[in-house]
Amino acid sequence: MSASLLLQYAVIGLAVAVSAAFVAKKQFPNxxxxxxxxxxxxxxxxxxxxxxxxxxxxxxxxxxxxxxxxCGGCDSCGSASRGP
Known part of the structure; x- marks a missing residue:
């Protein structure tokens, strides 16, 4: 296996891992x-x-x-900043 092919696989693997972490954080925060x-x-x-x-x-x-x-939740709903 050539070095460029190995580098390509490493970059693709890193991109997949980062994407999976991003989706997990957004979809399954708890x-x-x-x-x-x-x-x-x-x-x-x-x-x-x-x-x-x-x-x-x-x-x-x-x-x-x-x-x-x-609600004591994730602090991202913005309910405290809403006016009456």
Missing amino acids: ATRRLRMACALPLVREGRPDWVRAMGRWIAPPASLIGAGA
């Missing part, structure tokens, strides 16, 4: 959040090296405030 938490929790435990803990914090989903919005 499952994606749980998956990110499951991957990040073992990395941020005490006793891990600093670079591993930093990677775990990078993987972890952002913290959400429960009950902050009208």
Whole structure:
């Protein structure tokens, strides 16, 4: 297999992986959040090296405030910005 063909397969594989991640994040946000938490929790435990803990914090989903919005959901519905 030539190097250019290998590079082509790698680029196509990367594009498919990025596309699948984008669709999963948009279509299944709760499952994606749980998956990110499951991957990040073992990395941020005490006793891990600093670079591993930093990677775990990078993987972890952002913290959400429960009950902050009208429905306590994803904070993207815009219900708080609507007027009377």
